[in-house]
Amino acid sequence: MDFIRNFPLFTIVLSLFSSVLCMMLDGRRAKRYTVCYECFLIALSGAVLWYVSVTGEAFTYVMGEFPAPWGNEIRAGILEALLALTFLVILLCSVLGGWRFLLIDVEHSKINLYFTLINLLTAALMALIWTNDIFTGYVFLEILTLASCGILIVREIGRTTLAAVRYMVLNLLGSGLFLLGVVLLYSLTGHLLMVPMREAVAEIIAADGGAITVTFSLAVLTIGLGIKSGLFPFYFWMPDTYGTATPTSAAILSALVSKAYIFLLFKIYWRVIGIDVFQELPIHDLLFGLGILGMLFGSVSAIRANSIHRMLAFSSAAQIGYIYMGLGMGGPMGYVTALFQLIAHSVTKSLLFLTTPRLARVSGDSLLFQNLQGSGTRDRSAGIFFTLCSFSMVGIPIFAGFSAKLFFAVAAVETGKLGVLFATMLALAISSVLNALYFLRTVIRIYTAGRGGADISAPRIYAEAHNDIDAGEPVPETRTLSGRLSYWIPALILTGINLFLGLFSWVTVDVIQRGLMMFA
Amino acid sequence: MNVEKFRRWLNGETDLMEHMLDGKQGHDLPRQDQRRLQREAEEVAVVRMGRVIHSERRLFSAWYRVAAVLCCLTLMAVFLYMVAHITRYGAENPRATEVAERYVERGLEETGAVNIVSGMILDYRAFDTLGESHVLFTALICVMILLRRDRKNMRTAYEDYYRIQEEDYFPTDGDSIARRVGGILVPCILLFGVYILLNGQLSPGGGFSGGAVLGAGLVIFASTRGDGAVDRFLTKRLFQRTAFCALSFYSFAKGYVFFTGANGLENHIPKGTPGAILSGGLILPLDIAVGLVVACTMFGFYSLFRRGSIGGELGEDGSGNARTKGE
DSSP: OGGGGGHHHHHHHHHHHHHHHHHHSOHHHHHHHHHHHHHHHHHHHHHHHHHHHHHOSOEEEEESSOOTTTSEEEEEOHHHHHHHHHHHHHHHHHHHHHHHHHHHHSOGGGHHHHHHHHHHHHHHHHHHHHBOBHHHHHHHHHHHHHHHHHHHHTTOSHHHHHHHHHHHHHHHHHHHHHHHHHHHHHHHHSOOBHHHHHHHHHHHHHSTTHHHHHHHHHHHHHHHHHHHHTOGGGOTTHHHHHHHSOHHHHHHIIIIIHHHHHHHHHHIIIIIIIHHHHHHSTHHHHHHHHHHHHHHHHHHHHHHOSBHHHHHHHHHHHHHHHHHHHHHHOHHHHHHHHHHHHHHHHHHHHHHHHHHHHHHHTTTTOOBHHHHTTHHHHSHHHHHHHHHHHHHHHTOTTSHHHHHHHHHHHHHHHHOOHHHHHHHHHHHHHHHHHHHHHHHHHHHHHHSOSOTTGGGOHHHHHHHHTTTTTTTSOOOOTTSHHHHHHHHHHHHHHHHHHHHHHHTHHHHHHHHHHHHHTTO | OHHHHHHHHHTTOOOTTHHHHSOOSOTTSOHHHHHHHHHHHHHHHHHHHHHHHHHHHHHHHHHHHHHHHHHHHHHHHHHHHHHHHSOOSGGGOGGGGHHHHHHHHHHHHHHOOSSHHHHIIIIITHHHHHHHHHHHHHHHHHHHHHHSOOTTSSOOHHHHHHHHHHHHHSOTTOOHHHHHHHHHHHHHHHHHHHHHHHTTTTSSOOHHHHHHHHHHHHHHHHHHHOHHHHHTTOOHHHHHHHHHHHHHHHHHHHHHHHHHHHTTOOOOOOOOOTTSSSOSTTHHHHHHHHHHHHHHHHHHHHHHHHHSOSTTOOSTTSOSOOOOOOO
């Protein structure tokens, strides 16, 4: 049974190997291999989750012969295992659900390279979740950054290239700031592993004028990861990035990549700075404010958006604002809720990004609202899942979004600060109304009878336009049984998780609470 | 003008490179005509935009400059302040040097490498280096996706036509002086690269630097002797296999060491006599693997930027021409 302790290592090293292997396979084999491999990884991380909840304590795993503080280390607790499991399920669903569109969007000779990047991304996600060393965090953050640019650029149309360049510039700025933060913390503490670093930070804070240096380095680090994850003033890269990527990439980028950055930040607050110290620093107030501003401005931008992908992207900015609000609010419940929202949003947004291309598909491949009119009746399954996800985003009971908002309100009460309480309640109220405004408007629109883009007979024209790309290949058809299954299975899984999070939210919250207890 | 363009780009309203990347503007026009048309279109656009945004622009550009200067000044102040407050290394801050001291004092004994840096990156903190070598691989894959030519790529027959024409004037296999000098230099460079690579555990050097020298040697060879000369021995298949073998060897070797180390098992890897060429346990084979990956990456970048393929593989259809997609 103790063999399960090796599984976190396997998830990282085998993913790295899989990436190189996928380069050698052809496209379809690489996809098949990746799907099987992701299932295997899900089993591994499920086993880790089971193991840590049975033993009731987190374990560290020395990478090599040299224990901390000399060698690298990874660490697994309930929280890490839960996130790894969720991320892998979402990754698998995104790969399955977006496969048909991948065949259209990606040049066939490069599909194996796409899966190479997906596996590298998996390795990076796993490493960021398990790592107990801040510099390992930086190295795999680089892989994550490059791989996410790669899965964006793979569509090879002018717009995605431009979006990828902008995404990369901003991401590298974020990485640079993060690295500066790490360097500053390293020169203060002399350590890179999280536990010795925290001890050193505690000493520095206790000394005269030490707090200010820690605050500055932490601020630089926070801004870096804030840019990468789309915190309030830095969310303007989102619409192009999420809106132009192929559906699998959009789902992965919005649901996993930005969340991995947030989790790394969370880990640094808890395990490098120490959460008690962090709550004394002014940074958490800043995060609280920026989170609320993100919620409001993201929603306002989403209302003004003219295409459905831009709307979803801006709504991501708003939802990430919720997470940062939870981080800034503090208190045991605040952190739990932030993590709950992180999972809830990943599940919902990934399905939304997998669904909208199907609505566009029956509307002349247009993502503009005026063309989407009536698309819910033309593709009924996509319409249903879009509606369900919208309900979750708006915060209608029995869905995950509702529970998240409820817990934010509870957390605000528990902080016992009147200002925080009022600000949170007001922000939640306004943001919910704004969410309802743009999501329900879209739901009504896709069910309103109308010309829309329907008369364009999209699949045919699209097929003709792309005939020379898919020479010799049949045009991927969404109406065949396997085509439907490849959408229905991931959609049902993600909706199932969403309903589970909504109906049995206390189970998840309980797990997260236990995870947080062994996280510090 | 540029600031306004930048602002519109920031808001996602425009494509700065719209006409440059899509490859949609008449490819069969002669180059002169195309340039003229493009210039005219740009002039019209400039005039039109200029009217609309004239007032707005000034405000924005003023605001932008002030904000940029303020940001830079703030960051400078923050970092200067930080530098002034960081405790000095050494006696004043014993904790900060605790780890480094152990590396210096016991590195030779524990890793078997005379070069402590190698011992540190490939033994103490090998996991980070495992990630780092895959960063290079990720970059290579991204560049491959972006630049390797295929039916969907943005390079067109139009570009190919002019490229070939230019190459007739400036042949890629260099003139006689370059060929001669290259012939003398390349073997020395490659030999030096191998030396750096194999001596990583003994003297400054190792996989990353040795691989870079090897890669540079290959690049010089390709640019003095022509791409065809490299294609004769470095095919796409060989390239892929090298990268595959090197990286998977790295992953599995290090995975094995991590596994045995964490489970308290004996790993049966001899450390060797410090100072001998076969010493330092896994450091030498890992250096070779890293070196191969770095050399592959460097040459791959060169080759992809230069002609959009690696090892003479021209598109998946094998023809090397008629990639006229983009209309």
